[in-house]
Amino acid sequence: MRVAILGCGYVGLELGRQLANAGHEVVGVRRSDSGLDAIEAVGFDAVRADATDAASLSVVPDADWLVYAASAGGRGVEAARTAYVDGLRTVVETFGARSSPPDRLVYTSSTGVYGDHDGDWVDESTTPDPATGRQRVLLEAERIALEAAEIDGTVARFGGLYGPDRYRLDYYLDGPVTEGYLNSIHRDDAAGVVAYLLETDRARGEIVLAVDDDPVSKWEFADWLADECGVSHPPKRTVAERAADGDVSRRVRANKRCANDRLHELGYEFRFPTVWEGYRPAIDAFQSI
Numbered sequence: 001m002r003v004a005i006l007g008c009g010y011v012g013l014e015l016g017r018q019l020a021n022a023g024h025e026v027v028g029v030r031r032s033d034s035g036l037d038a039i040e041a042v043g044f045d046a047v048r049a050d051a052t053d054a055a056s057l058s059v060v061p062d063a064d065w066l067v068y069a070a071s072a073g074g075r076g077v078e079a080a081r082t083a084y085v086d087g088l089r090t091v092v093e094t095f096g097a098r099s100s101p102p103d104r105l106v107y108t109s110s111t112g113v114y115g116d117h118d119g120d121w122v123d124e125s126t127t128p129d130p131a132t133g134r135q136r137v138l139l140e141a142e143r144i145a146l147e148a149a150e151i152d153g154t155v156a157r158f159g160g161l162y163g164p165d166r167y168r169l170d171y172y173l174d175g176p177v178t179e180g181y182l183n184s185i186h187r188d189d190a191a192g193v194v195a196y197l198l199e200t201d202r203a204r205g206e207i208v209l210a211v212d213d214d215p216v217s218k219w220e221f222a223d224w225l226a227d228e229c230g231v232s233h234p235p236k237r238t239v240a241e242r243a244a245d246g247d248v249s250r251r252v253r254a255n256k257r258c259a260n261d262r263l264h265e266l267g268y269e270f271r272f273p274t275v276w277e278g279y280r281p282a283i284d285a286f287q288s289i
Contacts, residue, residue, distance in 0.1 A: 003198075004029060004063035004102075006051050006091060007070025007083075010161065011108065013042050015067060015191035020044045022199065029060055051087035054094045062100045065198050066091065066151065069108045077133040084141040096150035104204070105153045106194050107145035109138050111183055111211060113157065117256040119181060124207050124262050131254045142207065152204040154197055156190075159211035159258055162275070163187030167282035172222040175234030178242055181215045183258040186272040193268055202266045214274040215257040221275060228283045 001024050005012040008028030016026045020043060028039035029049050039046035049056045051070055068091060072083040088107060095102050114122045115129035130136040145153035162168070163186050171177075185193075193210045197203045219236050226233045239255075272278035 001025070001064040001198075002062065003027070003065045003067065004060055005067045005069060006049075006060075006087075007068060008035070008039055008046075009069065009071055010166070011158075011187060011190045011194075012067065012069045013038060014187055015069075015194050016044045017042050018191055018195045019198075022195070027061060027063070051091050052082060054090050057091065057094045062098060063095070063102050064104070066095060066102045066105045067108070067194060067198075068105065068145070072134075077137060080134045080137040081140075084137050085144065088141050088144050092144060092148045092151060096148060101150045103152065104198055104201075105145055105148060105151045106197060107141060107153060107155050108190075108194070109142050109155050109157045110135065111157050111159050111209065111256075111258050112254070113139045113142070114254075114256055114258070116254040119255045119257065121257045121259050123259040124209060146205060146207075154203045154205070155207040156194055156197070156210045157207060157258075158190055159183035159185045159209075159215075161185060161187055161190055162278065164281075167279060169225065169229070169282055169286060172218075172225050173229060173231055173234055175222065176237045177218050177222045177234055179236065179238050180218050180255040181257050182218050182221055182275070183211045183215045183256070184275050184278070185210055185212050186278040188271050192271060193263065196268050197266070200267065206262075208262055208266070209258050209260055210263065211258040211260050212270060212272065212274050212278070213260060214276070216275060224276075225279065225283070229286045 003019050003024050003026045006029045016028050020026045026044040028046050030036050036046040047060050049060050068088050070083050070087050072079040112135045113128040113130050115131040142155045223233045
């Protein structure tokens with residue numbers, strides 16, 4: 001199949017590698033020289049285009065599958081709206097109007113759209129309650145993906161991404177670590193989920209939670225990492241203690257456990273089922289220093 005990955009960054013590069021290795025024709029789309037160089041270094045084709053500019057998308061070849069994994073250039077709500085809503089709408093309209101439109105679209109969203117559930121479980125049937133304006137924008141983009149007239153959309157709601165270059169060991173080892181649950185997915189599995197849904201033709205028109213098997217306590221995880229790395233347990237704070245030191249955003253207060261039952265029903269098998277396995281390379285690297 002022909003695949004175009006728009007916003008081919010941290011997950012997109014690994015996704016492109018997996019799909020290219022499986023024999024698909026892959027094109028990664030970025031705007032910057034460094035982004036294009038990163039795509040070529042992985043070993044598949046790179047094209048310069050801006051997802052918010054319909055004219056620039058003309059250089060992106062026709063594709064059977066589209067993956068929209070763009071990130072916002074800034075942290076603000078307007079930057080998010082430009083990247084996620086305006087960009088995705090432009091991509092859907094531009095590719096949908098082609099004589100040979102794509103068959104599938106996967107949009108990579110976030111479990112952040114659920115907001116706070118006081119540590120309770122959430123799944124695909126749970127009504128979202130975004131904690132921030134940025135997360136409300138993500139939810140708006142999800143609707144664009146699922147309502148695309150010419151293309152069957154799928155939304156993959158990623159948990160917190162980690163993996164090579166994103167283990168953040170210093171955060172957990174140095175602390176202070178704020179209480180709550182950690183809903184995670186290794187980069188290789190985030191890419192693997194998208195590839196699997198496309199290659200097996202599953203979850204058309206669906207939202208799927210892409211998280212691993214074990215939403216762990218941040219405190220428990222931090223202490224385990226410290227033990228494995230041979231250092232002292234880090235200091236810890238409750239949300240109330242952190243609030244006493246200053247303002248605490250709704251994002252920080254958000255606490256939930258994300259269930260991946262639907263992903264298992266679809267047949268996906270994890271490379272790293274939990275952070276206990278997924279962080280082993282980072283621990284080994286730390287111990288070798």
